[in-house]
Amino acid sequence: MAAIIRQNPNQPALPDFRNLGTVLRILVAVNLGAAVVAFARAQQLSAVFAVWVESTGVVEPYLLLVLAVLWAASPWLTRLPFRAGAGLIALVTILAGRVVFAAMDTRASLPDGTLLRWILFGLIAVGILLFYFRLRARALSPAITEARLQALQARIRPHFLFNSINAVLSLVRSDPRRAEVALVDMADLFRVLMRENRELTPLEDEIELCRQYLELEQLRLGDRLTVDWNVKSMPADALVPPLMLQPLLENAVYHGIEPLSVPGTVSINLFLSRGVVHAILKNPYRATGGNHHSGNKMALNNVRERLALHFDAEASLESRVAKDSYEVHIRIPYRTEAANSATGVPTVTGPLPGQDNDRSRDANARIAISEAARG
């Protein structure tokens, strides 16, 4: 899946027009632009809204037409060098303006120079947006993304490490076999925690890791911790950022179970619904203590930022405090390794061997960039 996406990582190419985040940004920016124009054109303040609404009659069809063309052409557009791609987008903008004008002109004859005005507006918008996306691509360049992901490397609480070692020590004399298993679990867990976790991994691997982690916590907490697994219908092959769930489970145990003098349940619910992978974690929560809240925020923000780096606007993380429980809900787009390595995307110009599948490429582009940069 990697090392084939960008031949020249120093040259930020065009944005991916199939990415929800990109499309949203374009929609918002162009409509804001139209609003600014309405402010400039309206004779009175009260007329601004009317002028703006009137302009949308042209702006929306024009914008949607351009976006539709770019969406269709995206797989090979993004492969072009920046200048050629920008030129093509300008051409698309001019032609789309012409088409929209033709359609509107048949209904009511438009004054002279209207077409030129539209096209100039369109080209200015294209220019500004391309400049913005280029800046953004630089900001998210391989080196910087890499550094940010590295900085966001999830850290396990030292508290957990030492308590676990202590728990294993307590078993050495009485139950050496269990102590062995526990040590192997710990080794596995720390192997993952210490490696460079910058590439997406299958969900089943993350779940396995979570199981090992909870196994260790169970050793320590015994009956006080019950885990309710609801993963029968999970998409095992979905690609997720490594350590997406484990830090959140650690939070659930630390804030939900440990301060509780009665047994408590942590529930994990994973399922796929309309192309979106949902992960819902729930734990008991008592609002009174409230002393180590900051640690919780840290882990949440860490996972949230990593989700944003990997999936941009297509992933979300929400947390909710109910009366006596705490819930975290993660949504990420369903992407798989198989879809990533699929070949034979129909392309217009000479395709590169093993070119990535267009549908899933955006999710992994950045991660793949990181890998390419590392060699």
Place this chain on the structure above:
Amino acid sequence: MAEAPLRVLIVDDEAPARRRLRDLLDDCASALPLLVIGEAQHGREALELLQSAPADLVLTDIHMPDMDGVELARHLLKLAHPPVVIFTTAFHEHAVHAFEVNAVDYLMKPIRVQRLLSALQKVPRLRPVSAEKLAQLPAMARRFLSVTERSRVVLVPVEDVVYLKAELKYITIRTSQREYLLEESLTKLESEFGTRFVRVHRNCLAARDHIRGFERRVNDDGDAHWEVLLAGVPETLPVSRRQQFVVRDTGRETAA
């Protein structure tokens, strides 16, 4: 002293940690006569055990649900013969720093048997850490207030307290059931529990959760003042002139 065995109580919420400590104490037993009088899962259980079976030393975890180790140590001081307390902790950077600053003994988990042994050997020369020092340690607000009655230590859950009233040498703790006498300072209690209590009078803290409302009263001289109405108790408390803003602030909160 040398011939009487050292009586030790183990307090930890995690079973493996208790077992480990017991193993280590067994190892020390050959070098130093000692007797493990029991194990407790939390502070309340420990206090209960110690009322009937006194100990010389309590080895307690710091981080525990319900009542943490530091709070336990504060309540143990009320016993007729307070034991020496040595804290055990897996990791807690800030806590550990404060323990060092205040010269409060602690052992790092996992505990080395040599460390434990030298700590045990010191015990006969140690005195229990004072309440002032314990109050310096970073801990959550206490979950219980402890009072001594007929040489037993009684725990009063803080959430049951309706109001605290300073009277001469003592503070009266009022719950919906009854009253207790406490020897502490009202100002310190106020700062320890923060927003749980609100000062309605120079000598009185009322529990926010128990305030039902306020009532305006006019006495015979024609002076008007506010009285706090409380849930669970029949009596009301006067609000002093200086604390009148409480009526407005608290009133708004209950309305919201």
